[in-house]
Amino acid sequence: MTAPLTELADVIRSKNTGPYELTLDIIFTEREQYDLVKRERAINRALIADLYHLPPDDVGEPIFYDPAKAVKVNLRRPLASGSVGDTDVYGAQQHGPLLTMVLPTP
Known part of the structure; x- marks a missing residue:
């Protein structure tokens, strides 16, 4: 069985990690x-790269943090934060592709 991530997580967000990276956070x-x-490594570099239309080298390995039931993934920003053409200086609007994710359920 599967379910949309939006039904499985309390928090789905993105934020700046610095001027050249974004962080995606999922808290189940x-x-x-x-x-x-x-x-099952259901969230992995290949999946995130596909969702964000990025080369896998621009996606960090997911970091699983057991105490918070959280997964963190870092992405290389296509443009430096605040540079000409950047549409999201704080990186807070970049979680949208995660909302389409469907994951296996227990």
């Missing part, structure tokens, strides 16, 4: 769901 509601995603 249930421990069992988090453990399944971590065990």
Whole structure:
């Protein structure tokens, strides 16, 4: 079985990691769901690269943080924060592609 990420996580957000990187954060509601995603590596570089139309080299390895039931993924920004053409200086509007993600459920 699968379910949309929006039904499985309390927090889905993006933010600046610095002028050249963005961080994506997902904090799951249930421990069992988090453990399944971590065990199966259901969130991985290839999936994020596909969602964001990026080369895999622009996506960091997911970081799983057990105490918070959270996954963090860093992305290389296509433009430096605040440079000409940047549409999101704070990186707070870049989580949209995550909202389309569907994950296996326990």
